[in-house]
Amino acid sequence: MVREGQGDMQTGGAETRRGMPTPVRTVVVLALLYLFLAGVRLLEGGIKGFGSDFTDALFEGVSNPLAGLFVGVLATVLVQSSSVTTATIVGLVASGVVSVDAAVPMIMGANIGTTVTNTLVSLGHMRQTAEFRLAFTAATMHDFFNVIAVAVLLPLEVLTGVLSNTARAITEILAGGSGIEFQSPIKGAVSWLAGIFESLIEALFSNEDVIATLFLVVGIALIFLTLTFITKNMRVLVAARIERSLNAVLAKSGVVGMIVGMLVTIAVQSSSITTSILIPIVASGVLVVRNAYPITLGANVGTTVTALLAALASGTTDGLTIALVHTLFNVAGILLLYPWKVTRFLPVRLAEGLATIAMSRRTLALGYVAVVFVAVPLLGTLLLR
Amino acid sequence: MVLDFFRSSGHSAVEAVEGKLAGMLRDGREVYDAATEALFGGGKSKETRREVRSTDRGINEAQRDIRRELMVHASVNETVDLPLVLSYMSVVKDAERIGDYAKNIYDLVRYGADFTDQPDQEELVRYRDAVGRLIEDACMAFEARDAERARELISRADEFLDDHDAHIKAAFSFDGEPADAVARALYYRFLKRITAHVMNLLTSLVMPIDRLDYYDEDKEDRG
Numbered sequence: 171m172v173r174e175g176q177g178d179m180q181t182g183g184a185e186t187r188r189g190m191p192t193p194v195r196t197v198v199v200l201a202l203l204y205l206f207l208a209g210v211r212l213l214e215g216g217i218k219g220f221g222s223d224f225t226d227a228l229f230e231g232v233s234n235p236l237a238g239l240f241v242g243v244l245a246t247v248l249v250q251s252s253s254v255t256t257a258t259i260v261g262l263v264a265s266g267v268v269s270v271d272a273a274v275p276m277i278m279g280a281n282i283g284t285t286v287t288n289t290l291v292s293l294g295h296m297r298q299t300a301e302f303r304l305a306f307t308a309a310t311m312h313d314f315f316n317v318i319a320v321a322v323l324l325p326l327e328v329l330t331g332v333l334s335n336t337a338r339a340i341t342e343i344l345a346g347g348s349g350i351e352f353q354s355p356i357k358g359a360v361s362w363l364a365g366i367f368e369s370l371i372e373a374l375f376s377n378e379d380v381i382a383t384l385f386l387v388v389g390i391a392l393i394f395l396t397l398t399f400i401t402k403n404m405r406v407l408v409a410a411r412i413e414r415s416l417n418a419v420l421a422k423s424g425v426v427g428m429i430v431g432m433l434v435t436i437a438v439q440s441s442s443i444t445t446s447i448l449i450p451i452v453a454s455g456v457l458v459v460r461n462a463y464p465i466t467l468g469a470n471v472g473t474t475v476t477a478l479l480a481a482l483a484s485g486t487t488d489g490l491t492i493a494l495v496h497t498l499f500n501v502a503g504i505l506l507l508y509p510w511k512v513t514r515f516l517p518v519r520l521a522e523g524l525a526t527i528a529m530s531r532r533t534l535a536l537g538y539v540a541v542v543f544v545a546v547p548l549l550g551t552l553l554l555r
Numbered sequence: 556m557v558l559d560f561f562r563s564s565g566h567s568a569v570e571a572v573e574g575k576l577a578g579m580l581r582d583g584r585e586v587y588d589a590a591t592e593a594l595f596g597g598g599k600s601k602e603t604r605r606e607v608r609s610t611d612r613g614i615n616e617a618q619r620d621i622r623r624e625l626m627v628h629a630s631v632n633e634t635v636d637l638p639l640v641l642s643y644m645s646v647v648k649d650a651e652r653i654g655d656y657a658k659n660i661y662d663l664v665r666y667g668a669d670f671t672d673q674p675d676q677e678e679l680v681r682y683r684d685a686v687g688r689l690i691e692d693a694c695m696a697f698e699a700r701d702a703e704r705a706r707e708l709i710s711r712a713d714e715f716l717d718d719h720d721a722h723i724k725a726a727f728s729f730d731g732e733p734a735d736a737v738a739r740a741l742y743y744r745f746l747k748r749i750t751a752h753v754m755n756l757l758t759s760l761v762m763p764i765d766r767l768d769y770y771d772e773d774k775e776d777r778g
Contacts, residue, residue: 405631409568409631409632410567410568411560412631413568413624413627413628413631414560414568415560416627416631417623417624417627420623420627430560433560434560447630447631448630449630450626450629450630451626451627451630454626456622456623456626456627
């Protein structure tokens with residue numbers, strides 16, 4: 171039965187309403203994932219193609235941990251996706267131009283940078299006072315959590331190498347030795363597709379620098395585009411599951427919420443999507459901030475899967491190590507704050523305080539975004555390099 | 556709870572909301588039956604009162620559930636189902652009000668109204684049955700997403716609205732006890748409100764979104 175006057179208001183599965191049948195969309199996602207992994211391989215090949223002198227000069231500045239942190243924030247704010255940044259960092263580390271130690275602050279920066287998306291979403295509620303308070307709190311609690319985690323774990327990492335050393339130990343167990351490369355189950359298949367792109371570019375151009383540049387550009391473009399479309403398609407594919415899970419944790423969240431946040435983020439390959447979905451739900455009062463908080467923390471962990479996938483494509487132990495650092499950092503952040511009653515809701519309390527300030531003058535909210543996500547990382551990158 | 560993510564429910568979130576809306580209508584019919592049964596001879600009893608109240612509370616809770624689920628649905632799916640979300644956000648109020656007005660009919664019994672052995676008994680029963688059938692038919696049309704049937708029912712119900720108004724007017728010149736006149740006026744008023752809310756709910760199947768709530772107005776004010 172077709173409803174009159176309401177066009178596409180007929181009910182049915184989300185898949186039918188959005189046109190593409192589920193099996194076709196699943197195949198599309200798998201193809202995109204394959205292209206994404208090939209993109210990581212191309213990026214790696216492009217960086218290697220530039221030669222060590224050029225790349226050493228390019229990445230010399232990020233040996234300063236704070237500069238690396240700000241580069242991570244800025245790069246993620248620019249591409250609006252920590253998955254793109256971390257996959258690129260994995261490529262850089264796998265190619266050997268950036269060391270694991272230098273990449274750790276960049277990974278942490280990506281974690282902070284990714285929170286800009288839901289903060290921007292929260293600004294959309296600015297016209298409604300009560301809604302805005304909740305939305306801005308829900309968004310910035312993610313910022314505060316990541317900033318606190320970095321404030322504690324970055325100095326600790328610089329002093330002791332606790333995250334990178336733990337990641338190396340896990341890599342050794344997983345990769346079965348301490349060689350440069352490990353037996354990745356998908357590396358061969360990925361190399362085949364990346365090889366086709368490489369052959370095509372090499373057939374068209376002869377200059378090595380041009381070839382390396384094209385490898386790099388095509389690699390980054392593939393990573394960016396495929397992740398964008400993977401996220402879009404996966405969001406459609408798992409929309410009903412996301413809804414069911416969120417409905418189940420509306421009244422009570424905690425560890426279950428954390429797991430739901432992680433699963434949803436793994437499914438859509440984007441923590442920004444998960445945390446941005448939460449903003450209007452919190453703003454409407456349907457989900458309370460303290461129940462949204464664990465879901466956000468789970469999203470932080472879930473998003474690290476992208477870097478792990480990229481590491482599988484690279485097949486290098488360093489690539490896997492930096493991907494594991496990403497996971498360890500987010501898990502360590504949760505262990506640092508969440509189990510203890512005193513610190514559990516510290517990011518939420520700080521976010522509530524910031525929201526109260528932002529309520530008194532809305533332009534402060536805009537200023538906060540401009541300063542934290544643009545001015546500070548930009549100045550930091552320029553001054554510390 | 557977590558495993559729910561991996562399970563396939565077999566129906567979409569919108570279908571789940573539609574199921575709950577239909578459930579609210581069924582519960583509304585239940586309250587209506589219990590209330591009118593009490594009015595037409597059953598009298599007030601603790602059991603009926605409990606049944607009416609608890610079913611109405613269930614309807615209210617379903618309304619809040621639906622609103623929450625629609626909010627989550629809108630957030631996850633962005634604008635994909637926006638017309639449906641707006642439409643259901645509006646008509647869920649109509650489904651809830653049917654239960655409320657049915658409860659108001661039971662309140663008449665609590666205040667002493669009794670429609671047994673009335674001079675116009677046949678007429679009172681006829682409208683009771685007609686409105687009860689309308690709720691049931693509307694529920695079936697809504698569950699089947701049957702636009703044709705919805706249009707038929709809207710047309711049928713529209714005639715009732717005039718009849719209810721005529722009965723309310725007649726209550727002012729009622730020859731019997733003043734209390735009976737008041738009970739009659741209120742009874743037909745509540746039937747009219749129930750009819751209007753059923754019609755509003757049905758408009759979600761046939762009308763553009765800007766015309767929802769059209770039947771909440773008196774006929775001359777609908778334009």
